[in-house]
Amino acid sequence: MAHIADGVLAVPVLVTGALVSAGLLTLALRRLDEAQFPQAAVFAATFFVASLISVPIGPSTVHLLLNGLMGLLLGWIVVPALFVALLLQAVFFGHGGLTALGVNTLNLAVPALFCALLLRPLLVRPTRQRALLAGAAAGVLAVLLTGLLLAASLALSGSALVPAARVIAVAFVPLAAVEALISAVILAFLYRVEPSLLLAGQVQHG
Amino acid sequence: MRHAASLALPQALQGGAYTGWLATLDARLRIVAALLFASLVVTLGQLPALLGAWLLALVALPAAGLSWRLLTRLLPLALLLSVLLLTLPFSVPGRVLWQVGPLRLSQEGLILALLIWLRASAVLLMLLALVASMEPARFGRALGQLGLPRKLVTLLLLTLRQSQLIGAEYQRLRLAMRARGFVAASNRHTWNSLGWLMGMLLVRSLARARRLQEALRCRGYRGYLPLLDAGGWRQRDSLALPLLGLVLGGLWLLEHLPVGGN
Structure with a gap:
């Protein structure tokens, strides 16, 4: 849903997206110690698998984005993790695109980093309420922000795409509701079962 | 059978052991060719050029040994x-x-x-023919040989393997839920259960990450994986270069030369 295919966006948008996401990737990779990579890979793979699960909503099903939760739990690792997942999906699943990879990475990674920055303080001394709140907020914020960025990348590619951008932005609202609910459930579950996963920065420095 | 379908994850489109002519070329060459083709096609705006690109991509599919039946999976x-x-x-x-x-x-x-639509499907088909026809691990190694940062390649190779393992873990958990009579529907119970399922996947991956780290350390892991199987450049790869040039040049000409009354 959040993956733009090749051939839709205008070339300036594609180039800007590629350059900015390359910069963000470089920045993120520089912050990571290579010894953390096995852990980063396992979590990247877990979120990748979880985002392939169909969740029923109304008469149809959706796939969760989970980028808010990823940002919250992984911190900076989220940028290369999303890039790798999107690349694999474009190449081996036919979802998304090769030239749109930069834009697609940005549309998911920027909201994820935003959630990390904004909501991690909630998890410094976690309680069940805080875990629920952080999960719900991460779900809503990340999905709505991703929808806005997605609509903006379409709208910037030509005025003909503006109506489609509007339809897509509206379609993200029910997704945000389900994602908020499930993210809250996930964090409350982790709080009860494996609180060490919630401690901000634990994954990064573990 | 509907339940069985909802249990499965979407399947990757690759199989790995294709014997078509395109699938025997050097992995690096195929990745670069796909990238060049995609970059050119997204800039095309003339109908003849795009039709040409689309037809080429359609022909590339059997040339790589892939069946057109694959396309039915892309229909949704x-x-x-x-x-x-x-x-x-x-x-x-x-x-x-x-x-x-x-x-x-x-x-x-x-x-x-x-x-x-022509741009999107031409790039997608060419990507399937050139890149999805190779084994995923070979794709990762070729990216490393092409100069992608070592950290990113390591992450990609590990993520590839781990997503297979965690995919299998997910299937097991989901099967256990089904055995207890779980049916996914649009209600609070389903969303709770799926949230717990995803939470459980995360909990298990923490343990998995620790095991993986120890196993890798045991084998002398220093933060990166050696890129084995250089899969040397062969004569047929050199022979494919002019063809690539011809395809890209031809498409460029179709776009920029005045054809007929245009």
């Missing part, structure tokens, strides 16, 4: 693309072909939708 078009294709013919002003109430179907809009 990406939701986003279908929204675009449905709104464009009505949103672009131009010569009205058909009108119902406030909806006006314009010729310009239809053509724009067609161009976008």
Whole structure:
């Protein structure tokens, strides 16, 4: 849903997206110690698998984005993790695109980093309420922000795409509701079962 | 059987052991060729050039040993693309072909939708033929040889393997839920259960990450994986270069030369 295919966006948008996401990737990779990579890979793979699960909503099903939760739990690792997942999906699943990879990475990674920055303080001394709140907020914020960025990348590619951008932005609202609910459930579950996963920065420095 | 279908994750489109001519070429060459083709095609705006690109991509599929039947799996078009294709013919002003109430179907809009669809599917088909026909691990190694940062390649190779393992873990958990009579529906119970399922996957991956780290350390892991199997450059790869040039040059000419009355 959040993956733009090749051939839709205008070339300036594609180039800007590629350059900015390359910069963000470089920045993120520089912050990571290579010894953390096995852990980063396992979590990247877990979120990748979880985002392939169909969740029923109304008469149809959706796939969760989970980028808010990823940002919250992984911190900076989220940028290369999303890039790798999107690349694999474009190449081996036919979802998304090769030239749109930069834009697609940005549309998911920027909201994820935003959630990390904004909501991690909630998890410094976690309680069940805080875990629920952080999960719900991460779900809503990340999905709505991703929808806005997605609509903006379409709208910037030509005025003909503006109506489609509007339809897509509206379609993200029910997704945000389900994602908020499930993210809250996930964090409350982790709080009860494996609180060490919630401690901000634990994954990064573990 | 509906339940069995909802249990499965979407399948990757690759199989790995293709014997078509394109699939025997050097992995690096195929990745670069796909990238060049994609970069050129997204800049094309003329119908003849795009039709040419689309036909080439269609021919590339059997040339790589892939069956056209693969395409039926792509038929449930990406939701986003279908929204675009449905709104464009009505949103672009131009010569009205058909009108119902406030909806006006314009010729310009239809053509724009067609161009976008041709671009999207040409790149997708070429990507399938050239890259999805290779083994995923070989794809990762070739990216490393092409100069992608070592950290990113390491992450990609580990993520590839781990997503297979965690995919299998997910299938087991889901099967256990089904054995206890779980049926996914649009209700609070389903969303709770799926949340717990995803939470459980995360909990298990923490343990998995620790095991993986220890196993790798045991084998002398220093933060990166050696890129084995250079899969040397062969004569047939050199022979494929002029063909690549011909394809890209031909498409460029179709776009930029005045053809017929244009």
